[in-house]
Amino acid sequence: MILDLFFPNRCIHCSRIIDAKLLVCSLCFEHIHFTHFDYFGENIIKEKCRLLFPVENTYALMKFEQDGLSRKVIHELKYKSRENAGRTIAEWTSERLIFSDQKPDLLAPVPLHPKKQRERGYNQLHLFTETLSRFYDIPFDHELVQRNHYSKAQALKDKEHRLGTVNPFSLSKPVSGKHVLLIDDVFTTGNTASSIAWEILNAGDNKVSILVMAADL
Incomplete structure (x- = not known):
């Protein structure tokens, strides 16, 4: 006080x-420019994802604009030690996203490399995911997906290009027969979602949908 x-x-x-x-x-x-996407309908994220992997449903809460307020919100969450912002963004999401009777089976956030998470002090997606889990009564698993490499994004991209088939992500445990909702902060090219989605899809009879805080449209 x-x-x-x-x-x-x-x-x-x-x-x-x-x-x-x-x-x-x-x-x-x-x-704040909310997208008003229909999770079950057509949107630009679904169009981009379909070019990369089989996707069920997609949703973005906000439009990610270079000079927009959504960018400031996510910047506070990721770089200003405002972990609690994840709960606030989840509350905004729960007011707008309706699953009806077709809820996914599992929420899985995109992971940070352990070293990066120690540096930041938290994964910016964990509290967001946990808040949504409680609201929708859907289990979550922070450990399902693991990041295998610690490097800057562009350096990692260059490394993948050189090595051809290296995937920076893998699954830490078997998963089969699940509809997994993959959660990230910002959707840009879809490459991160695709890398993780193929790991989930190839693991068994699974489905993948995408939920992001904001989309760079």
């Missing part, structure tokens, strides 16, 4: 003082 008096939480966009649990004030919230 004393810290709140001297260091009040402020809106990440306009700097107004807001409740400690919030990221943006009510006025700035209106400037």
Whole structure:
């Protein structure tokens, strides 16, 4: 309480003082560009994924814009030690994403390499995933997918190009007969989703859907 008096939480966009649990004030919230995607319908993510792997359903909460508020939100989560932002983004998602009676069987976040997670102090997707798990009553597994290499994204891409078939991801355990909802923060090219999806699809009679906080459209 004393810290709140001297260091009040402020809106990440306009700097107004807001409740400690919030990221943006009510006025700035209106400037977040939500996608309004239909999880079961057609959207640009599904179109891109279909070119790379068999996908069931896809959903992005926000549009990822270079100068937009969604970028600031995710930047706070990933780089400003605002792990609790994951819970807030999950709450926004739960207000907009409806599974009806066709819920996936398992939630699986994209992993960080253990070294990267130690450096950051947390995986930015874990609290987001756990909050959605409780809301939708769907189990999650933070350990299902593991990242095999620690390197910068571009360096990893170059390494994969040189070695041809190296996949930076693998599964830590058998999984079969499951519809896995793969969770990530930002969807860009779809290469990360594809690398993990093929590991899941090749492991058994599985299906894969995609959920991201934001999509670079």
